[in-house]
Amino acid sequence: MLQQQLAANGALSDAPLALSIVIPTLNEVGNIEPLLERLTLVLVDLGWEVIFVDDGSTDGTAELVTEIAQADRRVRLIRRIGRRGLASAVVEGALASTTPVIAVIDADLQHDETILPALYNAIAVDGRELAIGTRYCQGGSCGEWAESRRKISRFATALAAPIMKTRLTDPMSGFFAVRRSVLLEAAPALSNVGYKILLDLVASHPRPLSVAEVGYTFGTRQSGASKLDQMVALEYLELLLDKTIGRYIPVKLIQFGAIGVLGVGVHLTLLYLLLHGGNLAFGAAQAGAVIGAMTFNFALNNRFTYRDRQLKGFAWLTGLLSFWLVCSLGAVANVGIGSLVFAQFHGWWIAGVAGAVVGSVWNYVASGWLTWTRK
Ligand code: GDD
Ligand code: MN
Numbered sequence: 097m098l099q100q101q102l103a104a105n106g107a108l109s110d111a112p113l114a115l116s117i118v119i120p121t122l123n124e125v126g127n128i129e130p131l132l133e134r135l136t137l138v139l140v141d142l143g144w145e146v147i148f149v150d151d152g153s154t155d156g157t158a159e160l161v162t163e164i165a166q167a168d169r170r171v172r173l174i175r176r177i178g179r180r181g182l183a184s185a186v187v188e189g190a191l192a193s194t195t196p197v198i199a200v201i202d203a204d205l206q207h208d209e210t211i212l213p214a215l216y217n218a219i220a221v222d223g224r225e226l227a228i229g230t231r232y233c234q235g236g237s238c239g240e241w242a243e244s245r246r247k248i249s250r251f252a253t254a255l256a257a258p259i260m261k262t263r264l265t266d267p268m269s270g271f272f273a274v275r276r277s278v279l280l281e282a283a284p285a286l287s288n289v290g291y292k293i294l295l296d297l298v299a300s301h302p303r304p305l306s307v308a309e310v311g312y313t314f315g316t317r318q319s320g321a322s323k324l325d326q327m328v329a330l331e332y333l334e335l336l337l338d339k340t341i342g343r344y345i346p347v348k349l350i351q352f353g354a355i356g357v358l359g360v361g362v363h364l365t366l367l368y369l370l371l372h373g374g375n376l377a378f379g380a381a382q383a384g385a386v387i388g389a390m391t392f393n394f395a396l397n398n399r400f401t402y403r404d405r406q407l408k409g410f411a412w413l414t415g416l417l418s419f420w421l422v423c424s425l426g427a428v429a430n431v432g433i434g435s436l437v438f439a440q441f442h443g444w445w446i447a448g449v450a451g452a453v454v455g456s457v458w459n460y461v462a463s464g465w466l467t468w469t470r471k
Pocket of ligand 2: 204
């Protein structure tokens with residue numbers, strides 16, 4: 097009924113929408129128009145739309161897309177405020193689409209759009225569930241990459257093998273097309289962290305998928321700059337952890353604990369320096385070491401574990417104070433539990449470990465609630 101009414105009103109006079117192309121953007125203003133021109137050339141026979149997902153570009157990307165979209169109904173825009181992350185941006189764009197097939201491509205023209213029809217056809221015609229652009233098969237290459245970056249990419253690819261339910265030659269690729277229903281099946285389990293949405297997808301989907309791979313040459317960026325930074329490695333590690341032991345322990349708790357172990361080293365070093373270098377009495381030296389270690393833990397957790405809610409400026413100081421408070425209570429819990437266990441079992445190290453574990457978990461839970469409040 098609705099279809100007929102719409103058709104009568106001319107709303108369906110265009111080819112039906114078959115393909116949504118999700119394009120994450122962060123400061124890509126110089127690439128938007130060339131990319132749309134290229135897509136128009138290569139997708140002539142298809143009803144398609146693009147969904148840009150912009151995370152607060154400051155170079156006018158979102159304004160340009162808005163202007164284009166007002167004249168061209170194939171173009172849509174999602175603006176996210178105060179959020180970052182390639183993988184989560186792609187997921188949000190994909191969930192906003194209603195077409196049977198969804199493709200994902202970078203905005204910076206490094207992905208070869210001429211293979212998009214092949215990716216689409218692999219799904220729509222050949223019935224595959226997933227089709228990826230790959231640098232590591234016939235017809236594919238890394239283009240002008242330096243040997244060092246090639247090595248890193250291969251190493252990262254090797255690390256991914258244990259979590260991939262579907263074998264892919266290039267799980268690091270951010271260039272692929274997927275059947276909409278497949279994406280929806282994987283969506284609830286996605287980790288959504290970092291850059292590697294394709295890997296997240298095949299690791300999160302409950303079963304192996306049927307795949308087509310199409311080779312392409314990774315292009316060289318002409319305009320704008322890459323957003324890859326030192327955090328990419330950490331985010332990749334977080335994704336791997338989340339997909340393996342993340343089912344049992346939150347990844348943030350693992351990071352918090354790892355930093356805590358480093359903190360013990362800081363504590364002992366400070367204690368040694370204050371006792372022998374500073375000639376302080378034990379009580380004073382121990383107090384100084386505790387404060388130093390807590391501050392170290394706070395700074396590292398703020399920088400890494402909770403970088404998604406990082407405290408800066410004055411909030412850094414109030415955060416530090418609240419962290420000290422949390423840890424003081426944690427220390428009380430540590431001593432209390434330790435004493436209880438010791439009274440029961442008389443094993444000094446079991447009591448020590450039990451106290452430390454309970455104290456640390458308290459610190460983790462309470463600081464997540466008090467210090468790094470989710471905005
Ligand atoms: N919305 C949004 N939010 N977009 C982002 C963000 C973000 O936080 N970070 C990056 N982007 C966009 C960029 O604007 C670009 O369109 C695309 O994501 C890729 O970012 P680049 O900074 O150009 O990454 P790259 O070229 O190093 O990485 C590409 O190659 C990898 C292969 O090694 C990406 O395609 C990766 O997905 C791919 O794995
Ligand atoms: Mn790029």
